[in-house]
Amino acid sequence: MYAYQIFELGKILRAQRLSPARLAKLQAEKLGRLLRHACGHVPYVRRMFDSQGVVPEDIARVEDLSRLPLTDKSFYQSLTPRERGADDIRAERCKTFQTSGTTGLPLRFHMTRRDFTMRNLNSARAYLASGYKPRQRMAVLAGDRQVNEKRSWNERLGLWRRREISSWKDPEQWLDELESWKPHVLVGRVTTLVLLAEAARRRTRSVFAPRRVFASAEVLDDPSRSLLASTFGCPVLDFYFTFEGGCLAWECPACGGYHMNTDMVLIEVIRDGKPVSPGEEGEVVITNLHSYAMPLIRYRQGDSVVLSGKEPRCGRGLPLLDRIYGRKEDLLVLRSGRRIPPQAVPHVFIPVPGVGRWQVVQTAVDRLTIFVEPKEGFDRAARLLLREEMMKLLREDIHLEIIEAESLQRDPSAKFRPIICEVKR
Ligand SMILES: [Zn+2]
CATH class of the missing domain: 3.30.300.30 (ANL, C-terminal domain)
Known part of the structure; x- marks a missing residue:
């Protein structure tokens, strides 16, 4: 972690406590900047604006976004890399990621280093808010390709230490690694965490005792939550991560809902093309405000959620979701x-x-x-x-x-x- 990353982290930590009105202003500024860049440098976005007869200045507020059409994964797949990428950002200077392809064809994403940093800081803010301390060790049950052996300088100083454990191995092996490294915090998909909990229960004496478990990427149902909580004897918190947007929302124990990181990723919740009211279920559409290399605008995430009508109680201005139902097909x-x-x-x-x-x-x-x-x-x-x-x-x-x-x-x-x-x- 470099000085500018610490500076940016400080900025977003302060942003979460802004009033809703000031957050909306910050969001509109970021949105304007992204749209001006995208319209000037990304062929598909320019075409999209032209076909709707709008210019970036017409979209001053989030509500104006409805003047643009929705996009989705298959739409991005139909574009060539040149059509969907920014012509002023060299792809070879970007970080490249590929979706796992479990839902169909895989999609390659480019991210500038700055956007990648912002994505990580966005997750870091959510972890910190959920009780994670920078000196704690974090283990992530990840796909085999995500295992990173390199250690950065901050890790050598004992800060933000993180190990990925390949979920391609057997649950028994995950447990061996966890018992020897003893992380304070464990992160993983719900299904993977449940497999781990079952393995831990089979051992008569398991010395693995994390302080927090963060579940992500799938619906955390009540039985899985209670299995994890009783096996590991610690709080289990739900994070709403997507590949395209990073950390979209996270469970706040004080508020009893999920704070949306709307200053980083703009989230619309719509049904039949219109925004839903609090308490109603709708579909998640994201505009990633830090997606300069390959702008994601009004992207249908395919998940369904319920907006909360509650005011946050923890002093944050980030609005709340009541429930996350996961993929729309899962209903x-x-x-x-x-x-x-x-x-x-x-x-x-x-x-x-x-x-x-x-x-x-x-x-x-x-x-x-x-x-x-x-x-x-x-x-x-x-x-x-x-x-x-x-x-x-x-x-x-x-x-x-x-x-x-x-x-x-x-x-x-x-x-x-x-x-x-x-x-x-
Ligand atoms: Zn809260």
């Missing part, structure tokens, strides 16, 4: 139009004996399949109970099939989706 949609949030589904499995990993796949409004990795005790009575519990949740006529499968997930580093809804909408 079950019934014939009546009712939507079942993914957090509700795991409760169905709690009273049923002998259920290992499970997956719920909805192929039509009236067809649902439950895949179960059976363990001892998953007998005929258990199957009947599972059916009964699921029907209690759905409360609608639906064709329900239960299939036993030996293994539902072979690669623990992949984003395992426990709930998949394939219904077209």
